[in-house]
Amino acid sequence: MNNKVKNILIVTHQFVPHQSPRTTRWKLIYDELVKKGFNIRVITGTRQDGSDSNIKYIGNKTASGVVSSLRKQSNTDQGLFYKNLSLKLLKKIYRFFYKFFAWPDYTMFWVFSIWKNRKKIDFDYDAIISVSLPFSSHVAAYIINKDKRKKWIMDIGDPFSLKSNAFENNKYFYKSLNYYFENKFFKMADQIVFTHKDASLEHKEFFNISNEKIEIGNPISAFSKNVFQNSKTYNYNIDPIKIGYFGILTKGVRSPDEVLKYFQNLDYVFHWYTNPDSKNMILQNKIDQNKHLFFDMVSRDEALELMGASFHCLLSIGNLNPSQMPSKVIEYISTGKPVIHFAEIANDPVIKISEKFENLIVVTKKSDPLFVNEQLTNVFQNIDKFDIEQFNNIYSAEAVTKKLNIF
Secondary structure, X not given: OOOOOOEEEEEEOOOOOOOOHHHHHHHHHHHHXXXXXXXXXXXXXXXXXOOOOOEEEOOOHHHHHHHHHHHHHHOOOOOOHHHXXXXXXXXXXXXXXXXXXXXXXXXXXXXXXXXXHHHHOOOOOOEEEEEOOOOHHHHHHHHHHOOOOOEEEEEEOOOOOOOOOOOOXXXXXXXXXXXXXXXXXXXXXXEEEEOOHHHHHHHHHHHOOOHXXXXXXXXXXXXXXXXXXXXXXXXXXXXXXXXXXXXXXXXXXXXXXXXXXXXXXXXXXXXXXXXXXXXXXXXXXXXXXHHEEEEOOOOHHHHHHHHHHHXXXXXXXXXXXXXXXXXXXXXXXXXXXXXXXXXXXXXXXXXXXXXXXXXEEXXXXXXXXXXXXXXXXXXXXXXXXXXXXXXXXXXXXXXXXXXXXXX
């Protein structure tokens, strides 16, 4: 490999085995970079099993274990009533503390651990890449790189200062501090990667970021021949139509309300693989519970298996602002299955993606339900025509890796 960057340090609070769109993204990119011959080290706040010595956990193991256990146990519908009640109460106290006092976000103690251990990070890197969410990953990278001043690439998920709801911290306390550090980091960074153009334009205008620094690194997934084969051999003639949803809902960001109203009179059965908070958001609506089945969240591999083999189509729910895109939709598209994306806003960035892939069906609350049925039938009949080459050219780890300023 003949390039000026050989050693890369990735700083990301979230990493596998934690499940999220960002951890999926960066595990795929990590594997691609290793395949291309780079020496990669990862600093993370997600505890590891030790199977990969290049991924190093930094954090307070006792504190993070308690918090992790609390969050997992309070997110279950099983167990003793009073035990779960106590756990949910503790969770509310935990959320209250972080909502009002934590900075930059709920991982504030991890940032302190990074600062405390900064001199023990002895990897001689040529470039450092920081990954949000959460924003604290950028703070950690700044701490590590402050004196070394090596090339810095920021990969931006959801907005931080520009978030219009579901804020990462107390906006009344920390609005100025948020802006100061985000602006400072954008000025210091050598490259800033956004997952879609709308987000880059909003940040460019607000922070006066130069065009030369900005790159669009699309959401990614890994195309699976086995999953695609399951999609092609699924019996689309059986009734009723089964729709799968995988992921969470967030108040003020991604809501099920309009989706449920739109589909309430259609003979579809929805399978929701989500968390209890999201389930409660759904149950607050007037629904026929015989048409809505709920399941615990599953691993990414299990989810992909279910997507291909168990459903007629998959459901994506758009966000309430154009700066945030539900990256799960890219994984849905990769299956070749019909994907119904419910757009809440006219400038939903997923609408542009639908122009490239015929299996992505965008609907709004004004769409004729008969249109949806016709579109589904069309995709059912043309599953084998899914454009695999185009998908890999745009939404693979290789495609995004080529855009990083490391070659």
